[in-house]
Amino acid sequence: MTPRLLDVAATRIGTEALGPGMRSVVWVQGCPFRCPGCMSPDWIPERPARRADARELAAELLVDPVVDGLTFSGGEPMLQAAGLAEVARLARERRDVSLVCFTGYRIERLRARPPTPGVPELLAAVDVLVDGRYVAALDDGRGLRGSTNQRVHHLTSRLADCGYDFAGRPRTAEIAVNGPEALLIGVPPPGLLAAFDTAVDTVRGHTGTEGSTHHER
Template identity: 35%
Template sequence: MSTSFQIQVATYLPESYSNGPGCRAVLWVQGCPKRCSGCWNPDFLSFKGGTVWTVAQALEKLTQSDAIEGITLLGGEPFSQAEPLSNLCAEIRQHGLSVMAYSGWTLTELTRMGSPQTDLLACCDLLVDGEFVAESEASLLWRGSYNQQIHFLTERYAQWRSQVNNYHRDFEILIQDEQLILTGDPPAAVLQMLQGLLPQGEWQMR
């Protein structure tokens, strides 16, 4: 495994409770080939911009909290950077942490792509797949629309199989570097409240 591979990073959170099971570090990568209507992070679609991290730098930043039980990969499209992220996640697993990833491609499509996408899949415990479809928007836990599925790729979170559909959308309002951050999947009323209280430049959606 190489820790010198480079990752194009949009942003990250060292701790979050709304982007997967338990407390997780969250990495948003920069760049996505898809253009889903109603994308939550349109600023992360371009493959230009963001910050370049080596795998070693990402590992250091994402494992700084003793509270986390794993990391979640979002974007952007993580599987567009499958090679460096598979190296990162292999190192993450060596630390005893879990890996959850999101992709606009389905599990079947990713599997057909072969390496390095399948190398990244092999490091994942959970995968949420499928494009966001605004017309099928849902209040499901960890999913934005009804077509998206949660795949349990290992047995680490097997207990969630029978209960994941019993929970609804989750979100957090955090303060990082003196800026308010809204992350997860908030209802429209929360967005409207923030838009009415604060100018867009004073808070971010992730």
């Protein structure tokens, strides 16, 4: 059987900024929503990015033995739901990881009219789903979601009593630098995104480099 390929914008192995515990993250390329103020505009276009098969990705995400959870974000994970469901399934064959997933779709829409065939399979694997588009005017600076219209759905009980306040916790973010690329990981506290962009622009100006930046929930 031909392996299922995903279009991956970025991965991060081991972060505490996108859910409880130590997590590995997949950000997929491509999103249909184009929310004004999106934290990751480079990842909105549905263009070829890194092509990775699910088995390769699952192995990569678990390469650090302290990782106990996965987070899927983007971009729009539900457009690559079948591949991501396969990543979750293969990862769980190796380790009992929890799964947090962001989506711009409402869960009602996902259940009534799945935008891609793999959505039911992915929803069945997700422990916590954060749904809805980002609305800058409703960004209250709190929680593991960008704006207050976005909802946190505990689809299983796994992370319901872990003490992690998805909706109201103070925000944290991490910055990872890899060669010419800087990655802002997490839902940033107020002001951090602008400060990050200014810092990167300043560094580029001083060094004359053409590096790229990405930032993401």
